Amino acid sequence: MGALIADVVILTNIPKVLSYSIPEGVSPKVGCRVAAPVRKATKIGVVIDIHEGTQINQALKDLICVLDERPFITSELIELITWTSRYYHAGIGPSMALAFPPYLREGRTITIDKDPVLFRTNRIHTKTGPHQKAILDSIPDTGIRLSVLKCRIPGMAGKMKGLLNRGLIELKEEPSSYVSSCSPTPGYTPDQQMAVQEINKAIKAGRFHTYLLHGITGSGKTEVYLASALEVLRHGKSVLYMVPEIALTPQTIDMVKSRIPVEVAVFHSGLSPKDRAKEFMKVAQGGVNFILGTRSAIFSPLKELGLIIVDEEHDHSYKQDDGIPYNARDLSILRARNNQAVVILGSATPSMETYQRSRLSHSSLITMPNRIGPAALPTIEIVDMRGVEGPLSERLIMEMNHTVSRGEQVLLFINRRGFSAAMVCPGCGKVLKCKRCDRSLTYHKAKSLGLCHWCGFTMKLPEICPLCGCLDMKPIGMGTEQVIASVEKTCADKRLLRMDSDEITSATKLTTALDAIRAGNVDIIVGTQMIGKGHDFPNLTLVGVIYTEQLLHMPDFRSLERTFQQIVQVAGRAGRRKADTKVIIQTLIPDHPLIHSISRYDYLSMIEMEQEIRKATGFPPFSHMARCVITSAKDKTAREFCAQIASVVKIQGVEVLGPAPAPISLLRNRNRWHIILRSKNRGSLHKALDIIEQVRCPQEADLKIDVDPYSMM
């Protein structure tokens, strides 16, 4: 009988599992971190298996030591990570690293603070300042978790000290199962009741089931998520609640914490490395069984998973574009299946893939076609912009004036920041481009600069065309700046707020802006998709969509679907409380069937149309797809290697498109070529990718495989 062997995944770029012998006195468990020798260095890894050694294992090195007493991750999560690594053709090391916050990857440990509960004392308080009073007023008799109060009153930690010193409040340590008082559940609408009942069936049965909750904006999907979550907690299981990156605001966190009676861990990339590690530890140690998080939370170490909620499931932020291009929405279904858990995919505008899946009855479709309360969906009006100068039509300006004079708010949505999409010479047609990316520079008028939105390169714009000497370079396309300039001219007396990534550069700025809108300190908001989804502004009654089809021109087979999703989501921001609200859609293609679908909120007609197109062209969901992108400083190297891999994948049933230069053929000084693989059979597609992986990549080139790609650029 051989000695015991530990199979270890090193938490770095090492793509393979390494085996070590376990020396006496060291007793690792599966899921624990260990220190192990790799060549001459000591690295941190995770034990994924322990087994008896054979003859072949004799020359193995010894593990150095075990870092954790109790395992961080369970074999269920190890299985998910192993699957991810295989499916996305990524190394097991980088895949495992997805599950660990950077702080812990480095082998450090951290002690977690308790989340004490704050109570008012009986002491009579005289003379408290307004901040202190606000704190006192926010503490219910049953107490409140410090983390919840911090979320509600930013910056309260400093002001709390005085109250503590004066004995007006006290902090008590409570076990993590402490149930704080929660805001009550509203009476459900018939739609909600039906949805909750349906989902409860699967929860009670403790069986894997996927639901698509297709509910229009404002139909009250959140209540359905919360009701299902509470039911799962009652069954003693845990809940993962995922939202798109942009939607994880302090308001969302507060809302969830105020409704969920157990401790909620929050997972998102905005946390400091230490805080991320702390949230992770709380969950890994089993003290917390509710996580609210963004994409990467799919790899969180929750135990006894009973429910995964994917809010706005169509959102592209569930797909990671750099590193390992995994899709957290797709993984949620897999993880739920492995756990016999329930998945709720919610959206007003479900993705084509998800909708198709529900049709083929891999999941149940629940629809909520009605808005909560008296407010109907805003009426949509189409304005033909052919022949109109500037970004705002007369019709829109008139409605803006009416709306603001009634004391209500306007949102103008535009797809792009900056002033215009590009600067073009009317004489010779030259477009100013980034030298490193070969993409047109976006004109930023305020700074009088051309800015590359891909790499950040900036350049002072020439007054004359560098090619033909023409004096009159012209902006084409449209961005936030140009809309602002136009609003300033036509509605000079109104209070304007700009919300794009040039203006809103931090979470604090976002909160300040959202607060200003809610407090009514703003009349007109000009914003990009930053403002397009998730938010609820009671006093917003007019939405103007400027240059509706800008996104449609992208070389992407999803561009029609995406345009529909984006516009309907933005329209949904209007009139969530008031009746009589309006959306004005300005477009150069008023007769396009897509515009007809949008004007009637007709998701099904869009899906039917899109389905026909995808069927005819063989794009997903009618095929499985992968993309290989080759980049190199030398164009020849990239082109030749691309041609080489295209020539080796002669597999029956796998169609190879390319080799071709990628739509962005130069990015940050790297030349880019790609091929696209399509197949009706997933297995064949993966076989093709396995073959490609075997081809030796030249040193000066880089190959990236993207399975189920979202970006075609």
Ligand code: ADP
């Ligand atoms: P969705 O996510 O479907 O767009 P929300 O969940 O944000 O919609 O709900 C829209 C609004 O309706 C929210 O302000 C929410 O508080 C409110 N709401 C939801 N359900 C009810 C209900 N049963 N009774 C009263 N108000 C509700």
Ligand code: ZN
């Ligand atoms: Zn660039």
